[in-house]
Amino acid sequence: MINTIWIVLMAGGILVAGFQCLGLDYSSTAGLVMNPSFVPLNDLTKGLFDSAKASVNLAMGLIGIMALWLGLMRIAEESGLVKIFARAVRPIMIRLFPDVPEDHPAMGAMVMNIAANMLGLGNAATPLGLKAMQELQTLNKVKDTATNAMATFMALNTSSVTFIPATVIGIRAAANAANPAEIIGPVILATGVSTTVAVIVVKLLQKLPKYQVLEPQASSAESAGEEV
Amino acid sequence: MFQGLINGVSAVAIPILILAIVGHGWYKKVKVYEVFTEGAKEGFTVAVRIIPFLVAILVAIGSFRSSGALDLITSLLAPMTSWIGMPGEVIPMALMRPLSGSGALGIVSELTTTYGPDSLIARMAAVMEGSTETTFYILAVYFGSVGVKKTRHALPAALTADLAGIIAAVVVTQMVFG
Structure with missing residues (x-):
């Protein structure tokens, strides 16, 4: 999909610029x-080179800000602050994931992933999210089909529960914004709306007949056997 | 009042968070300086790792914009988005955000550089970047990693949330900065 978008942007631009070279004037009498x-x-070519240069300047400006956040995150992990946070949001987690036992490792991994997302640390969030999915899969009876807990976790993840959008603040700081962090408040509000919608929609849709899990006889017997 | 509150939250969030992390680390006798530098080392790697994505997307967008092709598309979509207060310049961001994280980041960077970080356009794109996610990428990677093929209601729920997030980003940005 990204390949299609990329070629449309790249080739579309070149074709439109080429067409403009004809200098067609429809308004002439x-x-x-x-x-x-x-x-x-010529303008297009200059634009392409300028864009390439700008992207490297941007990444250079980001190095310091990324280092700051990754350093702080490491301190929070070492000091156990992340674990304290996990304990604090436990009541919410139990309601969101009623099918997951309270002390199951999946809960811890999901909380860590959501916490990393809240701090806008995408690189920390992905490994924790994948771990959470593996833990959720151990509770899954039909292995090729998503559970309600998985769908809820995905809805939370894709609606982005962000409190500190660190990367975007970094970009704004690198561009010399008067107040790079001023977007935090609006982001919290907007992300609250999208997350609320995500949870409501995912919980409503899981009840629809269309999305029921068809549990084959063989697999239910198998899982019953595993439990014994 | 509302705007003052939002600005207040924005102003105190990061200083308090940093103080809490460092203070708690010091209280728990973590060697804060050493641990910080250990984590910070990755900053360089992460920033350098995104350069190829930034170049690819910024150059492609540069091509689309400097040729006037983007103006063509946005003028077609603008009548539809303007009634919720979304400027045409932000349309590519809304289209790219669910597809590619690096792509959306490239667009935010581009809008921030072109229109200035304190423009409504740059602010709206930044809020959109912070309040939505790369739905297709996350679903593909996360479900793929455990071999789940039937994703049931996960995709429709996620896309509805994306749409809600984009509209919310537009409305909130207009309320606070408009």
Whole structure:
């Protein structure tokens, strides 16, 4: 999908610029007039090189801010602050994931993932999220089909429960914003809306007949056997 | 009042968080300086790792924009988005956000550099970046990693949440900065 978008952006731009080189003038009284020129293509080429240069400047500006957050996150892990946070949100987690036992490792992994997302630390969030999925899979009776807990966890993840959008603050700081962090409040509000919608929709949809799990006889017998 | 409250939250969030992390680390006798630098080392790797994605997407968007192709598409979509207060310049961001994290980041960077970080456009894109996620990527990677093929209601729920997040980002940005 990203390949399609990329080629449309890249080739679409070049084709449109090429078309503009014909310099067609529809408004002329003398009918369709052509004023051929290479200016649009020259501008395009200059634009491409400028964009390439700008992207590296941007990444260089990000190094310091990323280092700051990753350093702080490491302190929070070592001091056990992350664990304290996990304990604090336990009551919410039990309601969101009624099918997952309270002390199951899946709960801890999910809390850590959501906490990393809240702090805007995508690189810390992904490994923890994958761990959470593996733990949820151990509770799954039909292995090729998503459980309600998995779907809820995915809905939470994709609706992005963010409190500190660190990367985007970094970009704004690198661009010399008057107040790079001013977007935090609006982000918390907007993310609250999308997360609320995500939870409501996922809980409503899981009741629809269309999304019921068809548990084959063989697999239910198998899982019953495992429990014994 | 409302705006003051939001600005207040924005102002205190990071200083308090940093103080809490460092203070708690010191209280728990963590060697804060050593541990911090250990974690910070990864900052360079992460920033450098995104360069290829930034170049790819910024150059592609550069091509689309400097040729006037983007103006063409956004002028087609703008009448539909303007009634919720979304400027045409932000449309590519809303389209890219569920598809590619690096792509959306590239668009935010691009809008921030082009229109200035204190413009409504840059702020709206930043709020959108912070309040939505790369749905397709996350679903593919997370479900793929455990071999789940039938994702049931996960995708429709996630896409509905994306739409809600994008609209919320537009409305909140207009309320606070508009």
